[in-house]
Amino acid sequence: MASVVTMKVLIATLVSLAVAVSGENYVIPRLPLSFMLRRGVSLVPESKIVGGDPVNKGDVPWQVSLQRVGSFGNSHFCGGSILDADTILTAAHCTDGETPSRIVVVAGDHILSTEDGDEQVIEVASINENPDYNSRTFENDVCVLKLSSSINLGGNVQAVNLPAPMSDVDAGVMVSVSGWGTTSSGGSLSDVLRSVDVPVVSDDDCRGAYGANDVTDSMICAGDLDNGGVDSCQGDSGGPLYMGSTVIGIVSLGYGCAFAGYPGVYTQVSYFIDFINSV
Missing domain, CATH: 2.40.10.10 (Trypsin-like serine proteases)
Incomplete structure (x- = not known):
């Protein structure tokens, strides 16, 4: 038991650190705790979307940005998908420990730093994580957000x-x-x-x-x-x-x-x- 506790403490410490090795940043992998406890902690290169390309505005019309509300503006932390005008699908690990008042959903966004008039910022009414979500293994990592007002669907904003x-x-x-x-x-x-x-x-x-x-x-x-x-x-x-x-x-x-x-x-x-x- 002592060795397991020690490993858990080590993992908790490493999660908050990036280690410079040969000029490259190395980070803790995004993995269930059970995997890391069984196989040990291996730092991996933090270089990444990786192999992707910018999309044209409206190419992924169901994509939303989940943003934390802050004193100096909102900040993106996770993504999500529009299911209908009042419902967003996302991961439970994104919302675990959050409250609705701390999150807004931004639909119609394309460039985070630029407002082009198509963005819709909607407050969250409720966070509904799968009751069987396991934060240790990431099993059942699904959450449904209900919005406090409806998204205006049409054009570059559509349901998936x-x-x-x-x-x-x-x-x-x-x-x-x-x-x-x-x-x-x-x-x-x-x-x-x-x-x-x-x-x-x-x-x-x-x-x-x-x-x-x-x-x-x-x-x-x-x-x-x-x-x-x-x-x-x-x-x-x-x-x-x-x-x-x-x-x-x-x-x-x-x-x-x-x-x-x-x-x-x-x-x-x-x-x-x-x-x-x-x-």
Whole structure:
């Protein structure tokens, strides 16, 4: 027990640190605690969306920015998807410990630092995390936000479609992920919305990377398993993994970002349709 406690303290300390090694910043990977306790803590390069490109305004009309309300302005911290005029889909790890009054949803945004008149800033009425969300393993990492007023849908602001319940996507199929997450060494957010295309990775291959017990059936993995170089990253959490206009995943976790051998792990939306519709 003492050694486990010691490891937990070590992890908690490392989470807040970036270590300079040979001119590169190294950080704690985005992983369930169970994985790090079992395999140890390995720092990974913090260089990242990685392999993606800026999107044109309106290309991902369901993408929203979750922003914390602050005395000196609001700041982006996670992504989300519009399900309807009053409902946002995001990750439970984004909202864990938050209160509705501390968060706003910004729809219609494209460049975070620039206001072009299309942004809609909406207050959050309620945070509804999946009751089975496990912050230790990231299992059931899904949350539904209800808004205090409705988004005006139309033009560059549209709802995304939900997949059929319990449906799967075959390995190798190309899907897309978008967000304002970090793009380079040092962890700076992207000012412009970006997306990247990634192949779906089979559950077996993903479990081979992370461990049989760390990737559940209700998760879906995507990324370049052999070479890395394409992935979502910090700041993309909660945002959509999508195929066409259907959201199939929610950015959840990964070993670093775009790290060869470790694809991104996403909450598989099709496993949570009943929960989503019940809120």
